[in-house]
Amino acid sequence: MTSPAFFEYLLRLGDDRLVVGHRLSEWCGHGPILEEDIALTNIALDLIGEATLLLKLAGQVEGKGRSEDALAYFRDGIDFRNALMLELPKGDFGFTILRQFFFSVYSLLQMEALTRSANADLSGIAAKAVKESRYHVRHCAEWVVTLGDGTDESRARVQGAVDDLWRYTGELFIADDIDREVASAGLGVDPSTLSDRWHSEVSRVLDDATLTIPKTGYMQRGGRDGKHTEHLGHMLSEMQIVARSYPGASW
């Protein structure tokens, strides 16, 4: 089956997880404690695993013989379709945890809906991702409360992360023609339908954490159209250099 809209949609799903998974993997060897180092890289492993399956399916849907590796390592930034929030540098631990919390809640709601996709491959990938995301959400939510309702230092840092990241949350729920086409075909989910539940779940945890959501103002967007921040290119240069320097290498 080839479908340009479904291909684009799968790139968005795959790129979100590849990019934030890579950002998490940057914590390998740098976690604040050993257990957390392991936790962040475990979550990274789940997300990069999900990205592998989604990009593999994207390549099949595109029908031009591109593998998941070709899509991950041989596209330039302008061809990536991830949300901007996910490409921002990893920041401090509070920033990483808060971003991961925002994304994990989003991913859980999205994947729950995608278990009903008319595409059997996608519904199978989603069923597995739901189980994984549930662990990610709980882990991150506990840390958000621990840091937010913690010391002056931890609270200030994680509140700063809320203030910095909030303007990137709007993009997650914007539906365009591609989203509407795959949703009406029963293949994908319209992201705007996830917004209410995401906001209520996230607000509940931020309340528990004594954190405040900034007044809604300008929301950043562009990732779905390949208009990225300056950070993505630097990230890709590191992520892709081995594959591009030694094409076809295996070990």
Added chain:
Amino acid sequence: MVKRAALSRDELFAVLETVMDPEVPVLSVVDLGIIRDAESTDAGVVVTITPTYSGCPAMREIEQNIRTAFEEQGIGPVDVRTVYSPAWTTDWISASGREKLEAYGIAPPGPADQDTLITLRRRAEVLRCPYCKSLNTVEKSHFGSTACKSIWVCNACRQPFEHFKAI
């Protein structure tokens, strides 16, 4: 390669019982519940497996070990196929597999969580220490040495141990 046609499902599973999980070497791939089907066809043996976690790095090694196990018995060719639906759950780990896990020092999983709501706090989980059998245990980390495990410690015998997470 010698092809032995028309092996029964039981005979195929007997071979698969000898293939151990590389990370938990007391557990066969059958105990682990990742074998969805095995049949012998005119073209050879077809084994259908499902991954435990999306990013589990042991899957390729498991596929290779399955092929090797059959080839060592002169059976082949072996086609290992992967399916993603229905998604693997720890409920598929066999009863004998659970006993082997505990004897190996890994607390086996409880029933998989069917809760679709986002729960901020985890359910209070009570685990039995696989070493001294005390119930006075506490989770130290939600994530362990592999994607499928968490890290616990027993307050009675002070022994850290791993838990196979229910998913």
